[in-house]
Amino acid sequence: MTRTIADRIRENATRTFVGRDAELAELQRAVLDPERVVALVHGPGGIGKTRLLRAALVDLPAGTAVTVLDGRDVEPTPEGVVRALQRALGASDVVAALGTASRHVLAVDTYEVLGLVDTWMRTVLLPSLPTSVFTVLVGRDRPTSAWHTAPGWAGSTTELCLGPLPADRAHDLLRARGLDEASARRADDFARGHPLALELAAATARGRPGTATSPVTAGGPIPGGLLECFVGGLSGDGRVALEAAATTRWVTEPLLRAVLDADDGAARAAYDALRRLPFVESTSDGLMLHDVVRDTVGHDLAVRDPERRRRYRRRAAAFLAGRPPARDDLWQRTADLMFLIENPVVRDACFPSARPTHVVEPARPQDSAQIARIAAEHEPPSVAAALARWWVGHPETFAVARDGDGTVAAFVQIAELGAVDPALLESDPVARPWLEHLEARPPDPDERVLLMRRWLGRESGELRSPAVSACWLDVKRTYMQWRPRLRRLYSTVVDLPRLGPIFLPLGFAPTGPGVAVEGTTYQPVWLDFGPQSVDGWLARLVDSDIDVAPDPGPVDDCALSPREREVLALLADGLSNRDIGSRLFVSEKTAGRHVSNIFTKLGVHTRAQAARLAAERGWLDRHRPVVGNGVFGSP
Incomplete structure (x- = not known):
């Protein structure tokens, strides 16, 4: 039988993949096990998750279909995931298309950026798929416990946590990359089993034999040798280009030209230099730095030269705001703007610094008593009664954050203005000021208005806690779903001294005087996203985030x-x-x-x-x- 180029590619992928034999075998067994539904692969950046996934998808049995999504290209909403699947499958009916093969592997890489839809994936999408579909979710964060503990999931899930390679497997990888014994020993002294560091150390050793590097230590990537490995062999111009690229989510030649404020020739040379680096991936959208490299180089620049980094971010924001995206590319610009923001409340919506500790999902009828107890604990009786009326009239507007044992740790209530019973709004003393504001400043007919009636944590009330933060994060998912028509959000706050520093920088403002109810004052607030909806709001946040520098005062x-x-x-x-x-x-x-x-x-x-x-x-x-x-x- 004639050998094909595909055969050669498969053989090369198998030959160059070294060091994860046990994990590879376990993942391949799970893919073929008809009792398994999903594999959850996780580990820190650069640990080899994507390489493991690619190796596992080589030489699958005949008749096995494979669909791979990169989470970075997917809008983190249910509609966004469905659209991405429709594009990848070339079909409008996702469920039918996934069921055409005897076994279909659906893999989602960089899954950590899709945290907003994790509950939907587990409770809606995956249960709707044919039993012939096996899903692999690959990301930095350890999956929420619900993937193992929720009813029906026990025994259906395989979890693989990747860590550093043991010394013998690291040595095998380095020798497979062409290093002699002495060079391999020096390289592993630097990399300490971390696969990305091993690959970069191998590339450095091949290019500069005998180069000594400092070991990657427990103190983190920057004080060890990893940063030097990224930038040590670059010219001055090359390092500047890398630092500029690390400021953005991805980079094209026009974006790089804008960020560097360079002429066409210099921008082209910088772009070509970046494209040749071993930790830079060429995609259909442009160049993408490996996230470990981007984070390490960007953090170093922020500490060493914050003013230059602010200039880069300001130029990138101006470039993005000045180029309206195509209708089918709205999410990419939204994600690019969010990446430029350092305000953690906003940035964590799509680029979380830590995995949420609570699962947020639509409230169930059996949650009624727990929601009522939380409201009674933190609200005056008449306001708790108003919340009870909301539960009776619009239970679909409630979402809950659950502890590991399934109990309700917090709830949030959010509704679209046009879907709410007007009489319910009129009878609610906390909501009535919103109606007065809307009457005085009516929105346009095609503009959507959200009402975030209340959020409360079991222990913290309205103040920030892990459970409340998880609820706020879920609200951001609604922002994403409703743009570009979302124009306003109305809410209410009691403890302004403590919550003001969180809400005011996001653009919230009072709609009028506070409303006193049984000794508690509720301050009605609103957020005007502006005529450009969520993207316009993000662009304003980028501007304010860049221009406002912290003033630590005399603190020591x-x-x-x-x-x-x-x-x-x-x-x-x-x-x-x-x-x-x-x-x-x-x-x-x-x-x-x-x-x-x-x-x-x-x-x-x-x-x-x-x-x-x-x-x-x-x-x-x-x-x-x-x-x-x-x-x-x-x-």
Whole structure:
């Protein structure tokens, strides 16, 4: 039989994939097991998740179909996922198209950016698919426990957590990349089993034999040798181009020209230089830096030269705002704008710094008593009664954040104005001011208006908590679904001193005086997205986020507890909340609480601002913890 180029490609993929034999075998067994429904593959950036996925999809049995989506290209809404599947399958009926093969593997890479639809994927999409479909979800974050514990899922799920390669497999990988014994030993001393670092160290050793690099230590990528491995062999112009590209989600030649403020020749040379780098992927949209490289280089620039980074972000925002996207490309521009924002409340909607700790899903009838108890605990009786009327009239407007055992930890209530019974609004003392504002400033007929009637956490009330934050994140999914016609959002706040710093920077403003109900004052607020809907709002947030620099005042590190100082040092090294928790042997939730406290005490809003302040004042060397023994902070 004649050999084809496809045969050669498959053989080459198998030959160059080294070090994950056990994980590869387990994933391939799951793909072929008719009792399995989904595989959840997760691990830190650069750990080899995508390579494992690609290797698992080679040499599948005859008759097996494969569909692969990249989460970065998918709008994080149910409609966006369906549209992406329709494009990939070339069919309008997704369920029918996926059921045409005896076995169909649906793989979603970079799944961490689709957190807004994780519950929908588990409760709606996957259950609707034929039993012949096997789904592989690949991302940085460990999946929520509901994938294992929700009724019916036990025994249907395979989970693979990828970590650093053991020394013998790392050595095999380096030798397979052409390194001699001595070079392989030096390279692994640097990489410590991290696959991306191994590949880059191998490329560096081939290009510059005998090069010595500092090991990647538990202190994180920046103080170790990884940053130098990314940029060490670049010219001055090459490093500038890489730093400019790391400021944006992806880069085209026109975008790079705008960010660098360069002429056509210089921009073309910079783009071509980037395209040749081993950690840069060419896509149909442009060049995409590996996310570990982008995060590492971008964080370093934010600490070392914040003013230059602000210039890059400002130019990128102006370029994106000045180029209206095609109708079928709305999500790409939205995602590009969101990437430029450093306000964590907004940025975490699509680029979360940590996995939400609670599952948010539509409320069920049996949640009624728990919702009522939360309302009675935190609201005056007449307001709790109004919420009960909402539950009777519009239960579909409630969503709940659940603890691991399924109990309701928080709820949020959100509805479209046109779908609500007007009499219910008139009888609700908290909602009545919205009607007065709408009567005085009526929206256009084609503009949609959302009412976020109330959110409450079981323990925190309206104040921020992990469960409440998960509810807020779910509201952002609604923003995405309703653009470009979404124009306004109305809500109400009681504790303005503590919630104002969160809501006011997002553009919320009072609609009028507060309403006193049984001794509690409810301040009605609204958010006007503007004529360009969500994208116009994001563009304004980018401008304000770039132009407003934190003013830490006279604060010093004595304001921080000893543990917060350690967290600050690790944060400045570029570690995520999850990695900080692993390094200090605390939970991700505890690490996130320390980070939030640090922001408050230092008067900053982003991790880069906190890191820059600590570096400028010389706090880091005094407080960096010395325990731990892993790669990128994982013990």
